[in-house]
Amino acid sequence: MNDATSYTPPKVWKWEQENGGAFANINRPIAGPTHQKELSVGKHPLQLYSLATPNGVKVTVLLEELLAKGHTGAEYDAWLVNIRDGEQFGSGFVAANPNSKIPALVDHSTATPTRVFESGSILLYLAEKFGEFLPKDPAKRTETLNWLFWQMGSAPYLGGGFGHFYAYAPVKIEYCIDRFAMEVKRQLDVLDRQLADNEYIAGDEYTIADMAIWPWYGAVINNAVYEAAEFLDASSYKNMVRWTKQIGQRPAVKRGRMVNRAMGEPSSQLRERHDASDFETKTQDKIEAAG
DSSP states (O other), rough: OOOOOOOOOSOOOOOOOOSSSSSHHHHOOOOOBOOOOOOOOOOSSSSEEEEEHHHHHHHHHHHHHHHHHTTTOOEEEEEEGGGGGGGGGGGHHHHHHHTSSSSEEEEETTSOOOEEESSHHHHHHHHHTTTTTOOOSSSHHHHHHHHHHHHHHHHHIIIIIIIIIIIIISOOHHHHHOOOOOOHEEEHHHHHHHHHHSSSTBBBSOOOOHHHIIIIIIHTTTTSSOOOTTTGGGGGOOOHHHHHHHHHHHHHHHHHHOOOOOOOOOOOOBBBBBSHHHHHHHHHHHHHHHH
């Protein structure tokens, strides 16, 4: 291992300068809004404020899956929140999520609008609201929630740990990359072993556990986050490869990945979504551009 620069932590840490990296301009040790900005509200009861990061994709995939099952009450407006520009610190967004992280959902179908934040909480809220993708059988329900909460607890090691030090940190630190790479590979092995005996993460049913895990760990397999698939030898997790392809082929998943996307090919982006016909317009634009 390479020698690291010696560092002695101060007795009391103080925020005196930006620490560098891709998100240095929005990182700060305090909460609360930085500016006044009310949230836009569209025509549907469900209002989503998000960005197509893995955490955001979880929710749009579920909403599109619910609509595919015929739940018209799951129609939604999806508003883009550009986190690189600090839009998550606007007063309206902070009121919806005091933690200033995407996604945030506001349900206007209740007597008083209900705010729902944290992606796992949103998945559980919507699954219970519409009675879908969360098994009724107590044992299967518990298994689904086991994996939902596994993802919520594990993803910070993948994103904030491995992803930060491997892809975003201003300095490559061998110890940090090695430590978090080891943990991410352990997590991939956990999933691969589970999928060796199960079609889906929680068993034989497609559930919110799959929708929570696929945008993060499926993206690692597909090399869609951090460009680290080769580094992590992702293709060696054969059961994960099978499951990742299977979930990715679902039409609702393909639509969900597009919503609030502000990166990649323009044809893959639907920056805001206010009606199901928005996808048809996007498809027509793609056809016309190709022609």
